[in-house]
Amino acid sequence: MGLRAYIAKRIVYSFILILFVITLNFIIFEVMPTSPEDFLIGSRKELTPEQVARLMTLWGLDKPFYERYARYVVNMLTFQLGDTVPTTGRRPVAQVIMQYLPNTIVLMGLSTLLAIVIGVIFGVIAAYKRGGLYDTSSVIVSLLTMSLPTFWMGMIFLLLFMQGGPVHNMFGFFFPVGRISSDFLPPPITFNLLGFIFSLPTLVEIQDRLWHLFAPTFILTLFQFGSYLLLTRATMSESMTEDYVVTARAKGLKERTVIFKHTLKNASLPIITSVAIGFGFMLSGAIITEAVFSYPGIGTLTIKSLDNIDYPVVHAIFYITALTVIIANFFADLLYGVIDPRIKYG
Amino acid sequence: MGDKSMTTYKSRLSFRAKRLKSFLNTFKASKRGMFGIAILIFFGVLAVGAPVFTPYDPLLSTNLAGSSAAPAVPSWARYLPGGDSLSENLEPIVDPYFSSPDSLKEWNISVVPYVSNVLVEQIPGISVTKVGTQYGSLAVAYNRRGRIEAPIEFKVTISKKFSYPYNGPPARFMATIAMLFERLNNVTVRVKVFVQQGWLESKTPDTFQYTRFDWGTGKNGAVETFSEATLTSDRSYLSWVYPKETIGFQDPKNLKSAFPKSGDYYFGVEMSFTDLRSTDNAKATIFLDNLNIRLYGTAFGLLGTTKVGQDLFSQLIYGARVSLFIGLLASLLSIVIGLFIGLISAYLGGFADELLMRLTDAMLVLPTLPLLIVLMTVMRGASMEIIIILVGVLGWMGFARVVRSQVLSLKERPYIEAAKAVGAGTAHILTQHIIPNVMSLVYVTLAMSVPSAIVAEAALSWLGYRDVNRISWGRILFEVRDANAYRDWWWVVPPGLSIALVSLSFILLGYALDEILNPKLRVRR
Numbered sequence: 001m002g003l004r005a006y007i008a009k010r011i012v013y014s015f016i017l018i019l020f021v022i023t024l025n026f027i028i029f030e031v032m033p034t035s036p037e038d039f040l041i042g043s044r045k046e047l048t049p050e051q052v053a054r055l056m057t058l059w060g061l062d063k064p065f066y067e068r069y070a071r072y073v074v075n076m077l078t079f080q081l082g083d084t085v086p087t088t089g090r091r092p093v094a095q096v097i098m099q100y101l102p103n104t105i106v107l108m109g110l111s112t113l114l115a116i117v118i119g120v121i122f123g124v125i126a127a128y129k130r131g132g133l134y135d136t137s138s139v140i141v142s143l144l145t146m147s148l149p150t151f152w153m154g155m156i157f158l159l160l161f162m163q164g165g166p167v168h169n170m171f172g173f174f175f176p177v178g179r180i181s182s183d184f185l186p187p188p189i190t191f192n193l194l195g196f197i198f199s200l201p202t203l204v205e206i207q208d209r210l211w212h213l214f215a216p217t218f219i220l221t222l223f224q225f226g227s228y229l230l231l232t233r234a235t236m237s238e239s240m241t242e243d244y245v246v247t248a249r250a251k252g253l254k255e256r257t258v259i260f261k262h263t264l265k266n267a268s269l270p271i272i273t274s275v276a277i278g279f280g281f282m283l284s285g286a287i288i289t290e291a292v293f294s295y296p297g298i299g300t301l302t303i304k305s306l307d308n309i310d311y312p313v314v315h316a317i318f319y320i321t322a323l324t325v326i327i328a329n330f331f332a333d334l335l336y337g338v339i340d341p342r343i344k345y346g
Numbered sequence: 347m348g349d350k351s352m353t354t355y356k357s358r359l360s361f362r363a364k365r366l367k368s369f370l371n372t373f374k375a376s377k378r379g380m381f382g383i384a385i386l387i388f389f390g391v392l393a394v395g396a397p398v399f400t401p402y403d404p405l406l407s408t409n410l411a412g413s414s415a416a417p418a419v420p421s422w423a424r425y426l427p428g429g430d431s432l433s434e435n436l437e438p439i440v441d442p443y444f445s446s447p448d449s450l451k452e453w454n455i456s457v458v459p460y461v462s463n464v465l466v467e468q469i470p471g472i473s474v475t476k477v478g479t480q481y482g483s484l485a486v487a488y489n490r491r492g493r494i495e496a497p498i499e500f501k502v503t504i505s506k507k508f509s510y511p512y513n514g515p516p517a518r519f520m521a522t523i524a525m526l527f528e529r530l531n532n533v534t535v536r537v538k539v540f541v542q543q544g545w546l547e548s549k550t551p552d553t554f555q556y557t558r559f560d561w562g563t564g565k566n567g568a569v570e571t572f573s574e575a576t577l578t579s580d581r582s583y584l585s586w587v588y589p590k591e592t593i594g595f596q597d598p599k600n601l602k603s604a605f606p607k608s609g610d611y612y613f614g615v616e617m618s619f620t621d622l623r624s625t626d627n628a629k630a631t632i633f634l635d636n637l638n639i640r641l642y643g644t645a646f647g648l649l650g651t652t653k654v655g656q657d658l659f660s661q662l663i664y665g666a667r668v669s670l671f672i673g674l675l676a677s678l679l680s681i682v683i684g685l686f687i688g689l690i691s692a693y694l695g696g697f698a699d700e701l702l703m704r705l706t707d708a709m710l711v712l713p714t715l716p717l718l719i720v721l722m723t724v725m726r727g728a729s730m731e732i733i734i735i736l737v738g739v740l741g742w743m744g745f746a747r748v749v750r751s752q753v754l755s756l757k758e759r760p761y762i763e764a765a766k767a768v769g770a771g772t773a774h775i776l777t778q779h780i781i782p783n784v785m786s787l788v789y790v791t792l793a794m795s796v797p798s799a800i801v802a803e804a805a806l807s808w809l810g811y812r813d814v815n816r817i818s819w820g821r822i823l824f825e826v827r828d829a830n831a832y833r834d835w836w837w838v839v840p841p842g843l844s845i846a847l848v849s850l851s852f853i854l855l856g857y858a859l860d861e862i863l864n865p866k867l868r869v870r871r
Contacts, residue, residue: 016704017707017708017711020708020711021708021711021712024712028720028721028724029724031724140850143850143853144846144849144850147797147798147801147846147849147850147853148801148842148845148846148849149801149804149805149808149820149823149842149845151804151805151808151823152804152823152838152841152842152845152846153842155823155826155827155832155838155842156838156839156842158832159832159833159835159838159839162832162833164833165833281713283713284713284714284715284716287715287716287719288715288805288808288809291809302716302719303719303809306719306720306723314720314723317716318713318716318717318720321713321716322711322712322713325711325712325713326711329711
């Protein structure tokens with residue numbers, strides 16, 4: 001099978017996965033104790049039967065489930081995500097999500113990137129100094145930070161660094177929680193260049209955003225770097241015993257060249273795939289951390305929507321998070337196929 | 347025949363015992379494994395023996411110490427720098443229900459000025475608040491026969507001196523008194539309950555007094571009534587059930603003014619009698635009991651208290667029960683499902699294999715936490731059982747894959763072929779040859795997957811999807827968040843630290859088991 005057929009197969013496979021996710025989403029909300037009818041009409045006793053019937057027709061609830069399912073699939077695939085419930089203002093779901101999504105992407109993108117850099121660097125060192133104190137302690141630290149609940153790490157961070165906490169009292173600085181305070185910021189600088197209007201955030205705004213970003217980024221980096229460290233360490237120590245490394249050393253190459261050019265390069269394949277998969281969990285990985293710091297991202301939105309029984313938003317978030325994972329997995333497979341010449345597509 | 351099977355049974359048993367012994371010996375040599383086991387045994391003992399280690403219920407025992415504004419810190423914090431102003435619980439009154447004649451000995455009773463027809467005595471068997479012959483009460487009786495020229499006024503004071511050993515004030519205190527006014531005839535009584543430093547005579551106008559209420563006869567003469575009062579340091583007034591009156595009393599602006607320093611304090615009740623002299627005789631009998639004061643400290647127990655005064659040590663060890671139970675059972679469930687699916691997939695092969703593996707892949711794509719949250723919402727109300735089932739059902743995929751690949755390789759081994767040649771059936775081969783060979787994987791994965799199950803439960807609890815009747819480590823942290831008590835280190839640190847320690851020890855145990863049980867699977871460790 002050639003590369004093209006391989007890609008085609010992966011595309012079909014990913015598409016089936018997307019359908020699976022949509023179906024699951026549909027089923028979960030279909031079998032839940034409160035049916036859509038109860039949920040939308042339930043307590044509104046003032047409605048006459050005719051009005052109820054009209055609403056049922058309007059929402060398509062009078063149709064058989066397979067017809068509703070087909071419509072649901074099509075709507076999801078075309079990203080027609082509907083409106084939020086009346087209690088939260090009937091705004092388009094897509095608009096609500098777009099308001100929160102960039103914050104999460106910035107947060108997770110930054111922390112994942114940092115985690116990869118730190119994890120790989122320290123993993124290489126751990127593999128190189130194998131068996132020593134540094135190796136053991138870095139493995140234990142990784143295992144610990146991986147298995148600790150992020151919300152607890154966040155709470156400890158708050159305990160130390162919150163406004164009025166011990167660090168604030170002693171050293172006079174703290175890290176804020178909550179919303180990016182854009183209301184209090186100077187307006188962005190807008191300028192016209194060749195007919196296009198650009199808007200740049202002011203320095204104060206960037207500073208403020210970074211300040212709010214620090215705490216959740218720190219915690220998520222701490223949480224994520226361990227798996228990259230352990231993976232790098234494992235693959236590195238495996239390839240360090242390979243014959244070509246011995247050869248490279250025997251040639252008299254510099255140790256740094258041996259480590260980075262010969263060992264790491266050959267060990268990088270699983271790391272690259274895990275990076276791709278890691279980015280897949282970008283949206284779902286930050287839920288709890290965002291909740292700890294009240295960071296206005298997808299996680300906070302999820303919890304808020306569940307509190308408001310805003311199921312359309314929850315549907316959409318769940319769909320989009322799963323979609324991210326599927327797409328990331330697709331690229332991971334693709335990378336695997338493209339990078340490693342030894343792999344036969346199949 | 348029976349004899350023979352007996353000997354094979356015995357030899358089998360001794361073989362197993364030998365194997366177990368050698369396993370244990372190897373295990374003992376593993377430092378990491380022993381460390382993990384030690385911590386797990388520690389938490390296991392705490393969890394199992396929770397009722398022995400603490401007298402308090404983790405959720406229902408409230409108001410143990412501290413106040414809602416400031417939960418109590420651990421009592422060992424008194425020995426830390428800056429901890430010398432902390433106080434602990436103090437219950438100076440030994441017998442508030444006057445259950446024996448000796449109970450009068452702890453009270454100092456005075457009648458000023460001296461009036462001969464006043465009698466203060468302990469009455470056994472009659473109680474104002476309690477039912478039962480073991481309780482008594484204190485009776486103050488005044489009885490005048492014959493006319494008098496001028497009104498008679500006197501004060502009966504029942505007080506107890508107690509020593510308050512702490513430099514700082516208590517977090518709050520609660521003083522109680524229950525009174526029964528019987529046949530109050532032509533007498534007015536003012537009752538004052540007090541807590542103060544120094545003796546009564548030396549009190550200045552700004553002496554700290556907690557209550558002041560008047561009770562007297564109306565024109566009707568004899569009135570029989572019952573009153574009970576609880577005076578707390580954080581209520582500015584209290585209402586009486588009988589008679590229906592609201593009696594205000596001074597709110598302690600600052601407990602520091604009530605308990606400025608360590609030393610001797612007095613708690614008691616002062617009854618000011620005024621005989622109105624309007625008739626030939628006058629009479630008053632007052633029964634009182636539950637004359638008590640409890641001082642709630644700013645430090646309590648091994649780990650302090652929550653905002654509502656629950657003991658955090660009790661919560662931690664009862665929480666260990668729930669967290670460990672959920673963690674173990676949920677990962678056991680996921681292991682069983684994974685084993686089953688992996689076995690079937692590998693053994694049946696073909697279409698079934700393809701289908702099951704695609705299902706596994708699809709399940710792996712689902713973001714676990716959002717799915718868990720959505721399912722919890724859909725389930726309406728989280729019970730421990732639902733949490734176990736959901737966490738278990740969403741965690742089997744990785745293990746199913748591992749089992750499948752292991753079984754695929756086992757299937758081609760010569761001894762399986764030999765078994766087949768002898769005519770062994772599928773069931774026999776699976777149970778006798780395949781499953782025993784994947785059991786080592788089961789143990790290792792079980793140990794490795796408990797932490798993620800514990801953390802998943804903790805995350806759900808922390809988000810509020812918790813079993814309301816049970817306390818778990820995640821729920822303790824949820825309560826922190828709920829009470830916005832992020833600053834209370836004694837509340838935040840222990841549950842998370844326990845999760846960390848238990849997770850780490852399960853992982854270490856897993857590594858140790860892996861090294862011992864799967865020497866062949868190891869790739870250059």
